[in-house]
Amino acid sequence: MSFKKYLKLYVITDRRLKPEVESVRQALEGGATAIQMRIKDAPTREMYKMGRELRKLTREYDALFFVDDRIDVALAVDADGVQLGPEDMPIEVAKEIAPSLLIGASVYSLEEALDAEAKGADYLGAGSVFPTKTKSDVRVIGLEGLRRIVESVSIPVVAIGGINRENAREVLKTGVDGIAVISAVMGADDVKRATEELRKIVEEVLG
């Protein structure tokens, strides 16, 4: 699957930590292979405008671009894909509406992972691997929970939740295709450098 190699360092925006455009540029400079625009509670027009800018930037750096939750915004800005959780548009409906988009499913258990794969998800965002302050009320599945998911599905898996440069190696060794991070990159003083460090670890383990 040709998009798989772009999942290895998947960086997600968080405007509570950094404004999107400059932080995404720095993450791309540092070697992010995919960017997800994650904005909760902003007017649709604002998301659309930001999505257009980030789409342009990700093209310049040959990175994939995903939009969280919003299939309409993903389509409007010509994103590569959309990330859908259990409360978002059902995967099978999203595939019908937007056959051109990659569908990433956010899953928090083995059961949800198998269900998302059966419904046609193109890849999984599986977590939360470790406790995280970034998203409230997430279930922590641990490295074992993650490993079970990786072993049970045949679509690519990106690990998410509490991943940083201290624990990235052990996460990558579970057999995932990539790691997704918010605070390890967006919470760093130097976004480019934090991304570079993670990319180095990813290259060491995944090649």
Ligand code: TZP
């Ligand atoms: N989904 C599961 S955990 C999480 C999301 C969006 C938050 C990840 O953020 P961080 O800062 O990398 O732990």
Ligand code: MG
């Ligand atoms: Mg969602």
